[in-house]
Amino acid sequence: MISIKKYAAIDIGSNAMRLLITNIVEQKGKDTQFNKSELVRVPIRLGQDAFTVGEITPENIDRMIDAMDAFKLIIKVYKVERYKACATSAMREAYNNKEVVHIIKEKTGIEIDIIDGKQEAAIIASSDLHNLIATDKTYLYVDVGGGSTEFSLFSDGKMVVSKSFKNGTVRLINNMVNEVVWEEIEKWIKQHCEPYENITLIGSGGNINKIFKLSGKQQEKPLSYMYLNSQYQYLSSLTYEQRIAELGLNTDRADVIIPATRIYLNAMKWSGARQIYVPKIGLSDGIVKAMYYGKI
Structure with missing residues (x-):
């Protein structure tokens, strides 16, 4: 039953x-x-x-x-x-x-x-990640939103540390993220990832989901740094109107997808990750699980 x-x-x-x-x-x-x-x-x-x-x-x-x-x-x-x-x-x-x-x-x-x-990062981290997070590997989970980006580091199947930064796509398109914030993120990622080898990124958020969908890859396959960088260059070469007409992006996706990709690329570069997995999970998935397990 x-x-x-x-x-x-x-x-x-x-x-x-x-x-x-x-x-x-x-x-x-x-x-x-x-x-x-x-x-x-x-x-x-x-x-x-x-x-x-x-x-x-x-x-x-x-x-x-x-x-x-x-x-x-x-x-x-x-x-x-x-x-x-x-x-x-x-x-x-x-x-x-x-x-x-x-x-x-x-x-x-x-x-x-x-x-x-902090609550947002914890709820997102409680999403259904166990199928991806192997106990013998280290992952940097990156959730890019409009106002903030949450970073969570996992090792040996457990979360080691997490932090939220005021760097998101809507802020970026309004030129509201200065270099100091980028430097803080770089310092945080390098500091916490330095003790580990062979880090892999896990990306969540509507923009990385869209890029993954455009790649045509199977859900369990990762994207490489080179692929993501080439997509960043390609998207940047198109006008806002071309991204809507030629790629079928929503009007509220076509502008923010470029700064979002920049965040993922920098996270990969600073952590040394060469691959990014893109499961279809995010805050709403985490809210459901947190409710079910009595955490919220």
Whole structure:
């Protein structure tokens, strides 16, 4: 006999909002399975507000309300028994974040938890990585968002250290990341990776997922540094319009994919990694697992 639970996670990021619905399959004597049932993404770029004017604008608050109403209906249709909404970098930095949380709760009934960078990194790290992380290898897990990037180092099957930096794609396209931040990231990666040999990157985030999809590779195969660098050069040679028309990128993906690729490339260079694996996991997957195991 199997038991199936339906959980949902709402990830309120700096570049988009996502709803993930997951079927959790329990079977006696076997590992619990977390099977994605539905993923809905809406391109509300909250970071454009928070990082440039310091607040979430009334227009985007209205769009958030509409998105949350839609998510709530989908959750109802799927008969989800538990869900949680978490907001990251953009909402962390907006000075009217408490007001926005109150309005969303009042209008839609959905309560939003604003999580800090350390919590975000821990939740992401609790994603379903055990199939990738071999106990005899060392991995640097890199999750690139719109407002921040989370780095987690794994060795011997366990997380050694993690850190969140205010370096994300929406910040980069608005020229809001100075060289000091890049230097801090470089120093942190080199310091923590130096004791280990043969480090491999694990990349998560919508941009690296898109690059992997364009590569046509099978899910369990990695991308090489040379391939990623060649894609970076190719994408940089195209105009914003060409990336949309010729590659089929979404309008809110076509601008941020280049700075995202730059972050992954630098992480590979500074850690000495020659390969990057791209599992389809992220914050929303981590939220579902954290709920299931009683961590949030």
